[in-house]
Amino acid sequence: MPHQCTNCGHVFPDGSKEMLSGCPDCGGNKFQFKQGSVDDVTDAADDPSDSQPAADRPADSPDTTSAAPESTGETATGESSSPAADSTSSPDPQTADSPPTTADPGSTGEPTDSSTADASDAELMDSNRTQDGESPAQSTARSDVVSDDELPDAPPSESQSPTPDESRDSSTDPDTPADETASAGLDQLRQELNDQFESIRIVSPGQYELNLMELYDRNEYIISLREDGRYVIEVPDGWGADEPN
Amino acid sequence: MGLLTNLKDSVSRVTDRLFASDDPKRIGIYGPPNAGKTTLANRIARDWTGDAIGPESHVPHETRRARRKEGVDIERNGRSVTIDIVDTPGVATKVDYKEFLDHDIEKDDAIRRSREATEGVAEAMHWLREDVDGVIYVLDSTTDPFTQVNTMLIGIIESRDLPVLIFANKIDLDEADIKRVADAFPQHETVPLSALEGDNMDEVYDKIAEYFG
Incomplete structure (x- = not known):
């Protein structure tokens, strides 16, 4: 499913990795699912009025941002790919925000309780921004497609560092997708x-x-x-x- | 290079152990059934003590209890190393009395042997956990070394960080394939030998003294 920048309306084709580095036009890092074909959403994106209101809906942001690793489809584990399937099968992706967010294993340990995954998530994401303005979820998405060695200056290794500890802490939970050593x-x-x-x-x-x-x-x-x-x-x-x- | 590094680490680990204690090391002779473990144990014991450890046989699981020979002094290069040898029952994941029927053993006896062999495997695993300081892993070089038992046992031995030598036995047979054994466990040193014929025993004792002295 295509994504759209909530700031400038730039549309990314389904499966595009371009958005993982932020919007090339405006540098924005909030995206939303777009229903319909790429052509449809491209037309829609021409009209900024369509996309502007979406930016005001904070619930969309964690959804679309956390969906970034799913869209790569390369290194996603079995656990992480299933939420993607859930979200794409949802009839209204703009409202189906919480389940993908809560089930995403690469979301760097943000609170994932679905009951709190609305406006608070957007605030949380803002507060967790790195110095480069990149959210931890986006950093994780980036680390899924390139190794840390290839990104010597990138913050993913810092923002990801709590993840292994958390995996160990929650190792008693059989549902927790932990890093397999x-x-x-x-x-x-x-x-x-x-x-x-x-x-x-x-x-x-x-x-x-x-x-x-x-x-x-x-x-x-x-x-x-x-x-x-x-x-x-x-x-x-x-x-x-x-x-x- | 990785292989060389592993070998180097292995040797240095053995060297560390060498100076850690003067007590005789208890060396377990492990491997699948019919690899020649008892033949090797008897060869070592006879060469250095004059006594045998246990009866040898072509029938698998002939050794069904672990047997120990203490204080085997092996002299190499002007110095003596003392080890205790534990000849263990062959390890298998399945034991079936029917395999004894082929060796002219009656069914009742075969069933009893099968039960004892199973107990022997339990004992061998127990010794591996509790009572050995090093392992001689004996393989029949005429058979495929890539088995579940071999992989699992070598894995356990590695997880315990025990010094281990792989002995590719039965090189006197035409079908022997030493390279296949060495390739199966490249992280460990493989020594070819024929315990039955006494082939290459000098190198065997050199390596035992080097690894377990």
């Missing part, structure tokens, strides 16, 4: 294996499947198996017994 990948693999079966599965007498990770991880040591599915285990010294000297 190598260890997290290993943990996930381990968890998947653990979910399959605990440590030793008796398929039938004399046939066993073993979960090596679980056998390695567990404190107690399985000494012998019973065909009824029971284990005999050695209880570690620390379990209720005196600690060895």
